[in-house]
Every structure is written in structure tokens, then in C-alpha cells.
Amino acid sequence: MKTLVIVPTYNERENLPRLIEAVLATTPEVEMLIVDDNSPDGTGGLADEIAAKNPRVHVMHRPGKLGLGTAYIAGFRWALERDYEAVMEMDADFSHDPRELPAFLAAAKDADVVIGSRYKQGVRVVDWPLRRLLLSYGASRYVRLITGMPIHDPTGGFKLFRRHVLAALNLEQVHSEGYSFQIEMNYRCWMAGFRLVEIPITFVDRRVGVSKISRRIVWEALWVVWRLAAAHGFRRRTKPRPAA
Ligand SMILES: Nc1nc2c(ncn2[C@@H]2O[C@H](COP(=O)(O)OP(=O)(O)OP(=O)(O)O)[C@@H](O)[C@H]2O)c(=O)[nH]1
Ligand SMILES: [Mg+2]
Secondary structure (H helix, E strand, C coil): CCEEEEEEECCCCCCHHHHHHHHHHHCCCEEEEEEECCCCCCHHHHHHHHHHHCCCEEEEECCCCCCHHHHHHHHHHHHHCCCCCEEEECCCCCCCCHHHHHHHHHHHHHCCEEEEECCCCCCCEECCCHHHHHHHHHHHHHHHHHHCCCCCCCCCCCEEEEHHHHHHCCHHHCCCCCHHHHHHHHHHHHHCCCCEEEEECCEECCCCCCCCCCHHHHHHHHHHHHHHHHHCCCCCCCCCCCCC
16 A cells, blocks of 8 residues: 655654665555754754655755644645655654554555554554653543543554545644544544544654653643534444445
8 A cells, every 4th residue: 555654753863764764664555745844953854865865755845943733734745745655753863663663554445444453452652751641641541531542652653544434534624733633533533423543553662852741731631622513513433434
């Protein structure tokens, strides 16, 4: 399945070259789109240099730090203008292990959306401080409690959408930015009746570079869940989608 792996970057100079190499080595089916927000450390220029030598690597430049959510939406649109059958989200900082990528492609044969899950069949998070783990795990329980969405890890950012899913969603309606972007995408896919499948992944804390998580991102996630649920009348189940 021809797949585009979208990697948003902001100051990931130390990670990006190794990441690209590792991702492309997994399978000839994948290409990559780096969406760089004019990183002060020059990640964008570095991506251009790599892309110039490798036709499987593409780069989108944005003028400044516009957020993760809009970076992915821009990437999704770019993919839909081309002939990719699947589109993946992945972080640049090696928290998502490239070696797990083929498992997503395999699972996509029987799913519309494949979600890499840290919290299905146990908890697999390496090197996070307990505080951060509790925040993330607590958020996942909170999302499930309020929306009824049967997903163990709704804030994770290692995932795959089949092309027809992105084509069916109204991407212009998606406004959230940080963790809530992941929640919102899952929720919209679930409400639309698509098949969401979780596969176990192991998440490792970033080794180099700095985190971009902020208090604002956490608050956004807390209230976005209520906004989404209210917009759908607090409906807690979906109707199966008629076969296409
Ligand atoms: N283009 C773009 N990329 C971003 C932006 N914010 C974060 N990213 C990238 O999105 C991915 C996830 O961001 P991280 O900073 O790793 O966020 P996190 O995983 O929640 O936190 P840490 O791993 O602790 O840093 C990384 O590849 C970042 O470089 C942004 O505003 N624009
Ligand atoms: Mg990270």
C-alpha cells in the first residue's frame, strides 16, 4: 500500500536525518513528508538537502510555528492531491519506533484507521517521569469516560489513516492543536463509523531535543473533549458504516 509518513518538525535537527533513514529502510512502500515550521535550528534546510538526494522524501515549509494540528492537516491535503493509499502520522524524536511501521501497514488491510497504542495490553512507555505518564494515562481514561470511544490510547500520535477516511472527513472543521488534535481525529473517524484498530506500540521518551508540550495543550485537551461530545449530542456509540 503506497504510504506517506508525515513528520511535523520543530527543531529536530539532531533527529531528522537518522529518522528518515530508518523509516525509508522499513519498506519500499513508504515515502515521507516533512512539515517544518521554519525551525530556528535549521531543520527545514537540512530536510531540503536530504530531499534533493532522495525522491522518496518531500518537504513542506511553513513560515513559523503554527502547531502540530495544522501541520498534519496541511500534510493530509498534500497527500490527497497525490496517489497515496495510506497516510501516517509520526513524531520526529524517535518516541515512535520506525521498526513498528510495517505492523501498521499490515493492520491497515483490515482497518480504516490504525492507532498505535501505549495502553492496550498493559502500559508500554519507557523513560517518562511518572508525572507525565499519569497525565497521559489519566487523559486517556477521561476521554473514554466522557465520549464512550472504545480506544485505550486516544492521544497517541503514531497512526495510520486509509486514504478514503481523510477524503471523507471535513478537515476544515478540525481545529485542535496538541493532544486534542489526536483525540479529535479519532473521535471524528469513530463517529463517522470507520473501523478503528489499535495495535500495541512501545513509546520511548525523546533522547535529544526539547519537548514542546505546554500547559495550554493540556487545557485544550480537557475542554475539547466536551466540545466534541456536545457537538454529537453526547452520543456514545456509532452506527456501522455501510460497506462501500
Ligand atoms: N511543524 C511543527 N511540528 C511540531 C510543532 N510542535 C511540535 N512539532 C513536532 O511534533 C512532534 C511531536 O512533538 P514533541 O515535542 O515531541 O511533543 P511530545 O512528544 O508531546 O513531547 P516530547 O516528546 O516530550 O518532546 C515532533 O516531531 C515535533 O518536532 C509545530 O508547531 N509545528
Ligand atoms: Mg515527542
